[in-house]
Amino acid sequence: MHQLELLLLLSIIPLNVHSKVTLTKIVCTSKYPMMIYEKCLIERVNRSLSTITLQQKLLQPIRSVYLNLSIVHFSKGLNRVLYKFNNVDVCDFFVKRRHPVIRFLFEYIKKFSNVNHSCPFQDYIFLRNMAIKNADLIRAPIPKGEYGVMTSWKLNGIGDAEVKGFGVYD
Ligand SMILES: *[C@@H]1O[C@H](CO)[C@@H](O)[C@H](O)[C@H]1NC(C)=O
Numbered sequence: 001m002h003q004l005e006l007l008l009l010l011s012i013i014p015l016n017v018h019s020k021v022t023l024t025k026i027v028c029t030s031k032y033p034m035m036i037y038e039k040c041l042i043e044r045v046n047r048s049l050s051t052i053t054l055q056q057k058l059l060q061p062i063r064s065v066y067l068n069l070s071i072v073h074f075s076k077g078l079n080r081v082l083y084k085f086n087n088v089d090v091c092d093f094f095v096k097r098r099h100p101v102i103r104f105l106f107e108y109i110k111k112f113s114n115v116n117h118s119c120p121f122q123d124y125i126f127l128r129n130m131a132i133k134n135a136d137l138i139r140a141p142i143p144k145g146e147y148g149v150m151t152s153w154k155l156n157g158i159g160d161a162e163v164k165g166f167g168v169y170d
């Protein structure tokens with residue numbers, strides 16, 4: 001899938017009101033001693049609303065961030081990568097705002113986050129109670145099943161971290 005196709009899927013096609021997305025799991029790992037995940041959790045508010053909270057403590061200013069992101073569909077033991085991009089320069093994104101998919105995601109995320117500027121990032125990066133409502137997520141006639149949003153991050157050129165979110169669409 002190309003960026004523009006993904007954007008169209010996310011933003012234009014009306015939601016099938018009978019479909020439902022349930023977040024099932026979020027996993028955060030950091031192999032970078034200068035960045036610690038203090039919180040990484042999903043909270044179920046009620047039947048139709050869950051929230052994601054992430055809190056990252058930075059023991060050193062983060063001056064460079066690269067991101068790989070992929071969306072994977074898990075079905076009968078087959079993992080199909082629906083969408084993927086590699087090596088997004090996140091610091092540069094905050095200066096130029098060029099990447100359309102990241103821009104779309106950031107427009108959604110920013111009201112739940114303290115990130116509102118470019119690098120360096122210091123002290124804490126957090127997402128607080130980011131609401132994931134059915135209608136926000138998937139508005140496309142895509143296959144039912146389990147999905148994962150896999151992200152891996154390279155911090156200051158040396159540190160590796162991953163955040164993986166899983167959900168079921170049915
Ligand atoms: C779930 O909680 C949200 C936020 O408190 C509320 O707006 C919504 O109406 C609730 N939905 C149901 C089905 O209770």
Ligand SMILES: *[C@@H]1O[C@H](CO)[C@@H](O)[C@H](O)[C@H]1NC(C)=O
Pocket residue numbers: 114116117
């Ligand atoms: C970013 O947010 C902080 C508070 O979280 C605020 O003090 C600061 O002025 C904001 N910066 C910009 C560029 O919006």
Ligand SMILES: *[C@@H]1O[C@H](CO)[C@@H](O)[C@H](O)[C@H]1NC(C)=O
Pocket residue numbers: 066067068086087152153154
């Ligand atoms: C992203 O993927 C590319 C290609 O597999 C790899 O070389 C790079 O190290 C990855 N970057 C991150 C941030 O994981």
